[in-house]
Amino acid sequence: xxxxxxxxxxxVREPLVQTAAKPPLLIMLHGYGSNxxxxxxxxxxxxxxxxxxxxxxxxxxxxxxxxxxAIHWDNTDGKFSDIEQAKASQQLLLRVLDELKNTYDFDSxxxxxxxxxxxxxxxxxxxxxxxxxFKYVVALSGYLNQxxxxxxxxxSACQHLSVFASHGIQDPVIPVAWARETPAFLDDLGVKNxxxxxxxxxxxxxENFEDLLKWFAQRD
Numbered sequence: 001x002x003x004x005x006x007x008x009x010x011x012v013r014e015p016l017v018q019t020a021a022k023p024p025l026l027i028m029l030h031g032y033g034s035n036x037x038x039x040x041x042x043x044x045x046x047x048x049x050x051x052x053x054x055x056x057x058x059x060x061x062x063x064x065x066x067x068x069x070a071i072h073w074d075n076t077d078g079k080f081s082d083i084e085q086a087k088a089s090q091q092l093l094l095r096v097l098d099e100l101k102n103t104y105d106f107d108s109x110x111x112x113x114x115x116x117x118x119x120x121x122x123x124x125x126x127x128x129x130x131x132x133x134f135k136y137v138v139a140l141s142g143y144l145n146q147x148x149x150x151x152x153x154x155x156s157a158c159q160h161l162s163v164f165a166s167h168g169i170q171d172p173v174i175p176v177a178w179a180r181e182t183p184a185f186l187d188d189l190g191v192k193n194x195x196x197x198x199x200x201x202x203x204x205x206x207e208n209f210e211d212l213l214k215w216f217a218q219r220d
Contacts, residue, residue, distance in 0.1 A: 006096055006099045006100070006103065007092060007095055007096050007099060008055045008056055008057075008058060008092065008096050009036065009055075009056040010036060010053050010054060010055050010056065010096075011036050011037065011040045011053070011054045012051075012052065012053050012054075012104075013040070013043040013050075013051070013052040014051060015048065015049050015050060015051055016048035016049075017048045017049055019049060021107065022105055022106050022107040023049055023050060023051040023105075023106050023107065024049065024050055024051065024106065024107050024110035024111070024112065024135075025050070025051050025053065025100065025104070025106040025107070025108075025110065025111045025112070026046070026050045026051070026052045026053070026111075026112045026113075026114055027053050027054075027055065027093075027096075027097070027100075027111070027112070027113050027114070028040060028042075028052065028053065028054035028055065028114050028115070028119070029055060029057070029068065029093075029113065029114070029115035029116075029118075029119030029120075029122055029123055030054070030055075030056075030057065030066070030115075030116060030119050031115075031116045031117030031118050031119050031120075031141075032061075032065075032067045032068070032071060032117060032118040033061050033065035033066070033067065034065055034066070034116075035056055035057075035064070035065060035066050036054040036055055036056040037054070038116070039054055039114065039115075039116060039119070040052075040054040042114075042209075045209075045213060046213075046216060047216050047217070051104055051106045053100060053104075055093075055096065057089070057118075057119075058089065058092060059085070067118065068085075068086060068089040068118050068119065068122050069081060069082045069083075069085035069086035069088075069089055069118070069122075070082040070085055071118075081145065081147075083147050083148065086121075086122065086125075086145075086148050087148060089122060090122065090125065090126050090129065090148065093122070093126055094126075094130065094133070097111070097133065109135070110135050111133060111134050111135055112134065112135055112136040112137065112138065113126065113127055113134060113136075113137045113138070114137075114138040114140070115137075115138070115139060115140065115142060116140045116141055116142070116204065117140070117141050117142055117173065117174065117202065118142070119142070120138075120139035120140050120141060120142025120143075120165075121139075121142045121143060121144070121145050121148070122148070123137050123138070123139055123142070124137055124139050124142065124143075124144045124145075124163070124165075124182065125144065125145060125148035125149055126148075127161060127163075128144070128149060128153045128158065128161075128189075129148070129149050129150040129151070129153070130150070131153065131157045131158045131160070131161055132157065134161065135160065135161065135162070136161060136162045136163065136164070136219065137161070137162075137163045137164070138163075138164045138165075138212065138215075139163060139164070139165040139166070139182070140165075140166055140204050140208070140212075141166070141167055141168065141171060141173075141174060141179075141202055141203070141204070142165075142167075142174065142179070143167075143174060143178040143179045143181065143182055144181065144182045144185055144186075146185075153189055155188075155189045155190045158189045158190065158191050159190055159191075161191045161192070162191070162192040162193065162219070163182075163186055163191060163192070163193035163194070164193070164194055164196075164212060164215045165179065165182050165183065165193060165194070165195045165196070166195070166196040166197070166198065166204075166208050166211070166212070167179035167180075167195075167196075167197055167198075168197070168198050168199070168200035168201050168202060168203060168205070168208075169197050169198065169199060169200070170199065170200060170201045171200075171201055171202045172201060172202060173201075173202040174202065176197065179195075179197075180195075182195065183195040194215065196208065196211055
C-alpha cells in the first residue's frame with residue numbers, strides 16, 4: 001500500500017536498532033528562520049531506538065528559511081507573536097501526528113517533541129494543551145507562552161509528562177527571564193522537569209548538548 005504524503009515536508013531517521021517493541025517517536029521543530037535540516041543534525045547522536053522526524057515549518061521566510069508563525073514589530077507593542085497563526089500551526093502539528101500514525105509503525109504512547117526557540121515554544125504549548133498525546137518535551141532556548149495554551153492544563157492530565165528545558169543566560173533573542181518562568185509553571189502542575197542554564201547566547205552549546213544526551217540516556 002502506498003504511504004500517504006505528510007502535510008509538512010520532513011526528514012526521517014529510522015531506528016538504528018531493532019527491538020521487539022515498537023520504536024518511540026521524536027518529532028523535531030526548528031526555530032524561526034531555519035529549516036528541517038537544523039535540528040536533524042542531532043539525529044546521529046540521539047538514542048538509536050528512536051524514530052526521528054524533523055518537520056519543516058509551513059511559512060516561508062525569504063530567501064530560504066521557514067517559521068511556525070509570524071513575529072511582528074511595531075513602535076507601540078515592540079516585538080510580538082502572531083498567536084492565531086501559532087495556534088494554526090499547533091493544529092497542523094496534530095494533523096501531521098495523525099498522518100505519521102498512518103505512515104510509520106511506532107509506539108503511540110511514547111512520543112516526544114524536541115524544539116529550538118520558536119519550535120520549543122510551540123512544543124511546550126502543544127504538549128501541555130494536548131498532554132494525552134505526548135510523553136516528553138525538549139525545549140531548547142524557548143519558553144512557555146501561555147497565550148498558546150488551549151486552556152489551563154490540569155495537573156491530573158500532565159503527571160506523565162517530563163520536560164528538559166535549557167537556555168543561555170546571554171541570549172539576546174529570548175530573555176532568560178522568560179525561560180526561568182517555565183519550570184515554576186511546570187512545578188505547579190506536578191510535571192517532572194529539569195532546567196539548565198549556560199554561559200551562552202541563542203544557541204545549543206556543547207555543554208547543553210552533553211546534558212541533553214545524559215537526559216535521553218536516563219529516560220524511561
